[in-house]
Amino acid sequence: MVKIQVNKLHTLTGHNDCIYALAEAPDPRYFFTGSGDGMVVLWDLEDPKDGKLIAKVNHSVYALEVDRNRNQLIIGHNFEGIHVIDLLDQKELWSLNITNQSIFDIKVAGNNIFVGTGDGMVIIIDTQTRAVKKHLKISEKSVRVLAINPAGTKIAAGLSDHSIKIFDLNSLEPIHNLSSHTNSVFALAFDPNNSILISGGRDASLKIWDTVDYELKQTIIAHLYAINYLAFREDGRYFVTCSMDKSIKVWDAESYKLLKVIDKARYAGHGTSINKVAWSRYNQNIISISDDRKISIWNLEF
Numbered sequence: 001m002v003k004i005q006v007n008k009l010h011t012l013t014g015h016n017d018c019i020y021a022l023a024e025a026p027d028p029r030y031f032f033t034g035s036g037d038g039m040v041v042l043w044d045l046e047d048p049k050d051g052k053l054i055a056k057v058n059h060s061v062y063a064l065e066v067d068r069n070r071n072q073l074i075i076g077h078n079f080e081g082i083h084v085i086d087l088l089d090q091k092e093l094w095s096l097n098i099t100n101q102s103i104f105d106i107k108v109a110g111n112n113i114f115v116g117t118g119d120g121m122v123i124i125i126d127t128q129t130r131a132v133k134k135h136l137k138i139s140e141k142s143v144r145v146l147a148i149n150p151a152g153t154k155i156a157a158g159l160s161d162h163s164i165k166i167f168d169l170n171s172l173e174p175i176h177n178l179s180s181h182t183n184s185v186f187a188l189a190f191d192p193n194n195s196i197l198i199s200g201g202r203d204a205s206l207k208i209w210d211t212v213d214y215e216l217k218q219t220i221i222a223h224l225y226a227i228n229y230l231a232f233r234e235d236g237r238y239f240v241t242c243s244m245d246k247s248i249k250v251w252d253a254e255s256y257k258l259l260k261v262i263d264k265a266r267y268a269g270h271g272t273s274i275n276k277v278a279w280s281r282y283n284q285n286i287i288s289i290s291d292d293r294k295i296s297i298w299n300l301e302f
Contacts, residue, residue, distance in 0.1 A: 004250060004260040005301040006267050009285065010048050012295040015039060019289035020275050023064035026071055026087065028282035033289055034061030040075055042090075045282055048297060054090055055083060065106035065113070070127070074113060076103030082115060082125070094130050098123050107146045107155065109169055116143030116157060124172070136172060138165050145229075147188040147197070149211065156197060158185030164199055166214065176214040180207050187229050191253060193236035200227030200241060208256060220256060222249065226273075233279045240286055242274035248288055250300065262286075262298060270296060 017036030024031050025042070033051070034040045038058055041051035055075055063076030072093065073085040081098040085091065101118035108114075112133070113125040120139035125132055141160035148155050148169065157165045164178040164185055178199075187200035190211070197209040204225055208218040225244035232239045232253065241249045246269065250260040263269045272291035279286055286298040 002252065002259050002302055006260060006262055007299040007301070008267055008269075008296060009299050010295075010297040012043065012048055012051065012297070013293065014041060014051050015293050017060070017293065018275070018291040019293060019295065020060065020062045021064040021076070022276040022278050022287060022289050023066050023073070024278055024281060025073075026066060026068040028280060031278065031280070031287060032064050032066070032073060033295060034064050034075065035293070036060040038077075040064065040073075040085075043295070045280065045285070045297070055085060055092070057083065063103050063106045063115075065108055067108045067113075067127070074106050074108065076106050076115065078102045082106070082113065084127075096125060096130060096132070098125070098132060102142070104142060104144045105146045107148055109148055109152060109155070114146055114155060116146050118142045120159070120161075122146070122157060134172065136167075138174075139163070142184070144184055144186050145188045147190055149190045149197075150192050154211075156188050156190070158188045158199060158201065160184040162201075164188065164197075164209075178207075178209060178214060178216075180216050180219065181205065183226075187227050187241065189230050189232055189239065191236060192232055192234075193253070198230060198239065200230055202226040204243070204245075206230075206241065206256075218256060222258075223247065228274060229276045231277050231279050233284065234281050238279075240277050240279060242277040242288060244273040246270055246272060246274060246290075248274060248277060248286065248298070260300070267298075270294065 015035040021034030040055040059078040075083040083095040105116040115123040122136040124134040145158040166176040183202035185201040206220040206222040223243035248262040270290035
């Protein structure tokens with residue numbers, strides 16, 4: 001059994017509302033957070049005490065995505081659209097008004113930006129023409145999370161209609177419709193090393209899907225309440241989940257065994273729902289954000 005020592009390195013404050021969005025910068029020493037106060041803040045893992053305000057929008061920010069190839073940050077501005085920030089001079093390059101709905105997730109693939117919205121739409125934007133290419137209506141319920149497979153050939157969408165829909169990334173033709181969750185799907189990630197997709201959601205369960213034939217391999221009752229997000233470590237050996245039950249859990253990616261629980265009682269964790277987690281490529285620390293308006297940085301020694 002793997003033994004894990006947990007050290008809480010930092011608690012960062014500055015947002016005036018629940019923190020919903022988290023994204024690693026192209027240089028993984030830095031990361032961004034976005035919150036209900038409309039603020040998008042840049043943080044430095046080497047000197048994390050004071051964040052730098054990058055953008056301020058009128059409505060809450062649920063989604064952030066970094067385009068590493070273009071060195072740009074894409075901000076999902078609820079009930080309006082997207083803002084694209086040049087990270088070299090930290091100025092807005094362009095924006096596009098695309099929706100009157102919540103924007104729950106954004107992913108970049110090639111020249112396309114995929115935006116998942118509250119009305120069951122995936123809006124595809126061309127970064128070169130800076131215009132909408134396509135509206136893909138995939139449900140009557142919200143598109144909550146998007147994930148692109150390591151080969152860059154497929155995109156998966158987790159929905160509030162309890163399903164996961166898989167599309168060909170180039171043709172945008174539907175390939176599979178996965179149904180096993182009994183409530184909204186909030187968390188999705190492809191295993192970087194194996195032909196596996198892991199999903200989690202409001203039913204507090206993790207589902208392990210084989211991506212060769214998209215058969216369900218395993219169901220794990222993983223948390224007490226909704227699983228809000230999951231993220232793999234860069235080497236793919238472990239993944240981490242976070243939940244409305246205020247806990248972070250560390251899992252073995254081969255056996256799907258629970259290795260560690262990080263919570264308020266044991267490690268002075270978050271006091272309310274944990275909305276996102278990221279496993280830093282810079283120093284392998286875990287970054288977590290919460291409704292408690294705080295960012296925590298965790299060091300795990302295996």
